[in-house]
Structure formats: C-alpha cells, structure tokens
Amino acid sequence: xxxxxxxxxxxxxxxxxxxxxxxxxxxxxxxxxxxxxxxxxxxxxxxxxxxxxxxxxxxxxxxxxxxxxxxxxxxxxxxxxxxxxxxxxxxxxxxxxxxxxxxxxxxxxxxxxxxxxxxxxxxxxxxxxxxxxxxxxxxxxxxxxxxxxxxxxxxxxxxxxxxxxxxxxxxxxx
Numbered sequence: 001x002x003x004x005x006x007x008x009x010x011x012x013x014x015x016x017x018x019x020x021x022x023x024x025x026x027x028x029x030x031x032x033x034x035x036x037x038x039x040x041x042x043x044x045x046x047x048x049x050x051x052x053x054x055x056x057x058x059x060x061x062x063x064x065x066x067x068x069x070x071x072x073x074x075x076x077x078x079x080x081x082x083x084x085x086x087x088x089x090x091x092x093x094x095x096x097x098x099x100x101x102x103x104x105x106x107x108x109x110x111x112x113x114x115x116x117x118x119x120x121x122x123x124x125x126x127x128x129x130x131x132x133x134x135x136x137x138x139x140x141x142x143x144x145x146x147x148x149x150x151x152x153x154x155x156x157x158x159x160x161x162x163x164x165x166x167x168x169x170x171x172x173x174x
Contacts, residue, residue: 002129002172003151005106006164007136013161014133018104020165021131021172022055025100028173033094034102035087037062050076050109052083054090055102062086063109071112078109084116091119095128100172103132106142117141124148129172 006014015036025032033055040049040061048066053059060082063070067077087110094101101123110116123130124145134142134153146153156164 001127001150003124003148004131004168004171005146005151005153006131006133006156006168007146007153008156009136012156012158013164014156015104017156017161017164017168018102018131018133021168022102024165024169025172028169030173031097031099032102033090033099034104035090036102036104052086054086054093056090056093058086058090060086071109073108073112076109078112080113083110084113087113088115088119091123095123095126098128100129100131103130105133105135106145107135108137108139111139111141120145124151131168131172 006017008014019036022032022036035052035054038051038053039047040051041047049061049064051059052062061079062083063073063076063078065075067079070077070079091101091103103120106120134146145151154164
C-alpha cells in the first residue's frame with residue numbers, strides 16, 4: 001500500500017504536483033478518485049475563494065473571503081456542509097475497488113469537518129493507495145498521519161515540483 005503525502009509551504013505547488021500526477025495516472029489507465037481543491041483569484045491576482053472538486057466531476061465553493069458565516073480559517077470562512085457534500089461521496093466512491101485515492105488537501109479548512117477526519121481515518125486503515133497533500137502546520141490529525149509508518153512524506157519545493165509528478169506517478173504505476 002503506497003501512501004504518499006506531499007507537503008510544503010503555501011504556494012509551493014503541492015496541488016499542482018498532485019493534479020499533474022493524477023493526470024499521468026489517468027493516462028496510464030489507473031483508476032483514480034477523490035477530490036482536489038482549486039483556488040479562485042481575482043483580476044488583481046489575489047486569492048479570494050477555494051472550490052472542492054471531485055475527480056469525477058461535482059464541485060462547490062467551499063470557502064470565500066467575503067462570507068460572514070461558517071468556520072473561519074485565516075481570512076476565509078468555510079462552508080463545511082458544501083465541502084462535505086462533494087468530498088465525502090468522492091472519497092467513498094474512490095475507496096470502492098483498488099484505485100488510487102487523491103486527497104487535496106489535508107488542511108485546516110478540510111480538518112474542520114469531523115466527518116472528513118473519520119472518512120480519512122477509514123481510508124488510511126484501508127487498502128487503497130493514497131496520494132494526498134498536507135499542510136506544514138502542526139495539527140494533531142495531520143501530525144499523526146505524517147508519523148504513520150505506512151506513509152511517506154515528500155516535501156515539495158519550487159525546485160522539485162516540476163519533476164515530482166512523474167516521479168510520484170511512476171511509483172504508483174509499478
């Protein structure tokens with residue numbers, strides 16, 4: 001069971017590397033499921049929202065700087081129900097069979113969902129290979145995941161992010 005966590009500072013390319021690896025795996029005919037997050041930026045280049053996107057299609061805005069309700073994480077308010085409505089079914093669908101489960105990301109916004117943490121724990125205790133991105137901040141859930149003996153943590157940097165998707169995908173294809 002291969003379980004790879006990509007970590008690194010914000011903006012280093014964790015999601016970009018995970019998405020590129022996902023596409024390489026798909027191109028190789030490997031079943032892939034789960035979810036990714038996509039940032040939304042304004043005309044000024046500033047990030048203002050995030051969407052959760054199931055690998056197999058459904059998407060919803062899960063956080064926004066202009067919302068005044070929800071769980072606050074930094075300058076964003078998180079709509080936990082919107083996140084759960086896309087991410088949890090996507091993870092449950094991905095866990096069926098032997099495909100690779102993609103989880104982007106294990107961050108403060110996602111960890112505000114107790115249901116997500118429960119599903120994630122089940123996945124980690126299951127048999128599916130996992131490719132996930134994870135924040136660098138200390139957190140009891142992610143610290144425990146990073147410390148698991150069956151997990152490999154790879155730090156993404158601007159210098160490594162371009163070659164990393166091929167390296168990661170190749171490991172899952174073997």
